[in-house]
């Protein structure tokens with residue numbers, strides 16, 4: 257039988273949220289922290305690329321690309337480019353994040369163990385991490401988790417991207433192609449291309465849909481071939497690929513799941529329902545937990561988004577799912593009608609009520625009223 261070891265804090269999962277929390281706790285000198293990472297295999301997360309609006313400098317060492325301008329291409333009309341200052345758009349590849357995190361953790365007292373966690377049992381004074389032989393005062397679980405109850409809307413942001421290398425210069429590395437709505441649109445939801453150039457000859461080119469069901473790899477490949485043809489790329493090779501599906505739902509993801517057990521990151525509601533952006537909110541949650549543990553307070557991760565933003569997201573998702581709004585027009589219109597900084601803060605859930613009203617006014621009012629009444 258496995259001996260049970262005691263810790264003050266156990267962080268389950270070494271992805272975006274888990275590594276962030278472990279590093280922050282280690283660097284602030286919190287003692288008795290154990291990070292449980294899954295061994296390579298079924299439970300380890302595949303490599304991925306995280307982009308966010310770069311207001312958080314904590315992971316500056318892991319940033320592999322940064323853009324000060326983005327372009328948005330409506331399905332009719334021409335592309336427009338928007339300056340992001342004072343923000344920028346940053347790309348972090350998970351392998352760089354893991355490397356920087358490992359270097360940081362090596363300088364702290366955080367203990368890293370490998371185990372497949374089978375479950376976490378709550379208790380009045382401590383929680384037990386099944387499969388890792390650990391008990392702790394506090395457990396932060398970042399393993400993927402289903403919501404407490406299914407939502408009324410369950411869309412996915414699903415995508416596949418190719419890291420391409422072209423035979424001649426084809427990209428402007430100073431502009432990230434955030435949304436290109438020229439690909440054929442699905443009957444419900446929205447589809448767009450996404451281009452993150454890292455040099456004149458290298459870019460991550462993605463095909464993304466917000467819709468109910470993910471595609472097969474063959475369907476994504478066909479869509480990507482169509483999109484690269486639309487971009488008019490010169491001959492290119494695909495050097496790597498990434499694929500994923502992020503839930504876009506009005507379901508709630510509880511952060512406190514016991515007296516001693518919390519969920520953090522995507523499992524703890526860090527995914528913005530209307531956009532799929534998660535990375536920044538997971539960082540805010542990790543920073544919040546570290547600060548609470550430093551002060552000796554209740555370490556429940558802070559809510560990633562306000563109730564108001566979640567309510568607005570639920571309306572938007574419903575309208576998108578019903579086909580009541582044209583997602584491509586709405587999203588392209590956001591950038592056309594509002595200051596870029598406001599749109600970026602809206603995408604990140606950081607806008608004020610007045611700004612939110614202005615954003616909501618971008619959607620056809622009768623449609624949003626109808627959607628609101630139906631909810």
Ligand SMILES: Cc1cc2nc3c(=O)[nH]c(=O)nc-3n(C[C@H](O)[C@H](O)[C@H](O)COP(=O)(O)OP(=O)(O)OC[C@H]3O[C@@H](n4cnc5c(N)ncnc54)[C@H](O)[C@@H]3O)c2cc1C
Nearest residue numbers: 269270271272273300301306307373500521522533534535
């Ligand atoms: C391909 C892809 C690209 C994305 N791009 C962006 C982006 O550009 N911007 C953005 O904001 N969001 C993005 N997201 C969404 C989100 O940021 C990521 O999913 C992010 O990784 C979530 O962080 P997390 O720590 O909550 O979960 P994860 O990073 O998935 O970490 C969960 C951890 O739990 C571990 N684990 C699972 N089961 C067990 C077990 N039984 N025992 C022990 N450990 C276990 C896994 O190994 C993993 O390390 C993307 C998602 C995907 C899939």
